[in-house]
Amino acid sequence: MISIGNTNHWLSEQATMQPNNQAIITSEKTFTYSEFYEECLGVQSYFDQLGIKEKDHVGILFGHNYEFFVIVNALWLIGTVPVPLNTRHTTKEIQNQLRQADIKFLIIDETLKSQFASLIFQNKTYLNKVTKYEVRSTKFNILHSAFCTQHSALIMFTSGSAGKPKAVVHTFNSLLESVKATDSFADLSAEDVWLASLPLYHIGGFMILVRSLITGSSVVFPDSLEYKDILLAIHKFPPSHISIVPTTLLRLLNDNVSPNTNLKFVFLGGGPSEKEFILSAVNQGWLIVKVYGSTETCSMVTALLPKEIKSKPDSVGIPLGENKIKIMSKSKNDLGEVAVFSKSLFKEYYNDQLTTNNELKDGWYHTGDYGWLDREGYLYIASRREDLIITGGENVSAHEVETAIKSHPLIKDAFVFALQDKNWGQIVCAVIVTDNFSEDEIKNFLKTKIAGYKIPKLFFSMEKIPRNELGKVTRAAIFKQLNLD
Numbered sequence: 001m002i003s004i005g006n007t008n009h010w011l012s013e014q015a016t017m018q019p020n021n022q023a024i025i026t027s028e029k030t031f032t033y034s035e036f037y038e039e040c041l042g043v044q045s046y047f048d049q050l051g052i053k054e055k056d057h058v059g060i061l062f063g064h065n066y067e068f069f070v071i072v073n074a075l076w077l078i079g080t081v082p083v084p085l086n087t088r089h090t091t092k093e094i095q096n097q098l099r100q101a102d103i104k105f106l107i108i109d110e111t112l113k114s115q116f117a118s119l120i121f122q123n124k125t126y127l128n129k130v131t132k133y134e135v136r137s138t139k140f141n142i143l144h145s146a147f148c149t150q151h152s153a154l155i156m157f158t159s160g161s162a163g164k165p166k167a168v169v170h171t172f173n174s175l176l177e178s179v180k181a182t183d184s185f186a187d188l189s190a191e192d193v194w195l196a197s198l199p200l201y202h203i204g205g206f207m208i209l210v211r212s213l214i215t216g217s218s219v220v221f222p223d224s225l226e227y228k229d230i231l232l233a234i235h236k237f238p239p240s241h242i243s244i245v246p247t248t249l250l251r252l253l254n255d256n257v258s259p260n261t262n263l264k265f266v267f268l269g270g271g272p273s274e275k276e277f278i279l280s281a282v283n284q285g286w287l288i289v290k291v292y293g294s295t296e297t298c299s300m301v302t303a304l305l306p307k308e309i310k311s312k313p314d315s316v317g318i319p320l321g322e323n324k325i326k327i328m329s330k331s332k333n334d335l336g337e338v339a340v341f342s343k344s345l346f347k348e349y350y351n352d353q354l355t356t357n358n359e360l361k362d363g364w365y366h367t368g369d370y371g372w373l374d375r376e377g378y379l380y381i382a383s384r385r386e387d388l389i390i391t392g393g394e395n396v397s398a399h400e401v402e403t404a405i406k407s408h409p410l411i412k413d414a415f416v417f418a419l420q421d422k423n424w425g426q427i428v429c430a431v432i433v434t435d436n437f438s439e440d441e442i443k444n445f446l447k448t449k450i451a452g453y454k455i456p457k458l459f460f461s462m463e464k465i466p467r468n469e470l471g472k473v474t475r476a477a478i479f480k481q482l483n484l485d
Helices: 010-018 033-050 067-080 091-100 129-136 173-184 205-216 228-236 246-254 276-281 353-359 398-407 439-446 475-481
Strands: 020-025 031-032 057-061 079-083 105-109 126-127 152-158 165-173 193-195 218-220 239-245 265-268 288-294 299-304 324-328 337-341 364-373 378-385 388-391 394-397 410-421 425-434 458-461
Touching: 010 033, 010 067, 010 205, 010 425, 020 033, 031 033, 057 067, 057 193, 067 079, 067 205, 079 353, 126 205, 126 439, 129 246, 152 173, 152 205, 152 265, 165 173, 173 205, 173 299, 173 439, 193 205, 193 228, 205 218, 205 239, 205 299, 205 337, 239 246, 246 265, 324 364, 353 364, 388 410, 398 410, 410 475, 458 475
Parallel strands: 020 218, 057 079, 057 105, 079 152, 105 126, 193 218, 193 239, 239 265, 265 288, 425 458
Antiparallel strands: 020 031, 152 165, 288 299, 324 337, 337 364, 364 378, 388 394, 410 425
């Protein structure tokens, strides 16, 4: 149930309506909504001193901790647009995104100082617990920015099919409508306990925080996103809602972890899932909800409920709430591009009107994913974006990896693709053409070019990559030569 009135900033409303309800839970301490609000006010005061102003774009490079959420709310109270950045990216990748999103200030976790020591940016500030508590203890009188659901609330980067990241802009309204869509089947409550079990710089992780805030419920921050800490948090602070990728679910099953009695739903997304282990999870009592969505749709727009898993295990469900799905098919068969109509859709790609116009048409978002609808309206995804590899919940552009490999002076040609993997969902693989193949040398070279999770796990060597008369790679021929078909 959503009880906020949307007349003021969400945290301010919750601190007034239910000041004593738990907002944040960590292994070290907990915060009520009143205490969390006070913490955010202190950081807002500090940001005011830095000169951060309304409508500024502020980058956030932070670890997986509750301080990230403090920063987001402090920026919202000022009227600033937060831009979460992937801490696994290289300094070069971060630099490019700072320019692309017109970042004016950059807030960096003190614990990541050495990792990004070479990052060149004028207005960067390192934030640590000492700074925050000093600020929190000072006396101040703060005026918040006017709250409007149509104002930009978030810029979040996503991998593009051509390798160029897109800066997706969401409003407070699109965030709210996404929560409403989830509430349409999940019957959300202030008594819920959410586990922050996905990276906060991805929309899936970010929306966990938003759902807890809008419903006035609690969110648990594990000590890290490592499996052992996720498992510890599940046992110590039994959540009612968990969002996980297939890799994590598989490990829970392999370790014979049983769901706690407080658990209502396990949202499963993050890429291709094998129905065998999902059915196994359901049989073991895990209340799996398969979901489909993207950064542009503000997380899930369809869902397959636990009671439907056994009858339609290959589907990603039906549209949530007022959402609509249609298949843009130009052929006689039912397969075509998936288009989404939803109040939770993004506003635009920042500074990229051309791409915005290409993908947002008459209120429909053309996803680039291909699938079909059955007679009952259930959606099936045949393939995600052709160039997108989803490994362990991370999006990887095959084109970007391919370009990095080809920049090696000894590589004549390269082709990057995905193979299904039980642990990772998909793994990044590469075929290379070179006279002097050394896997260790290529991997060390790529460490300076792209993030570690993008580096191929498997390399194959070929004398020539087969292409058709248009110069396009013939996947079938490659797979046949490599005995992968």
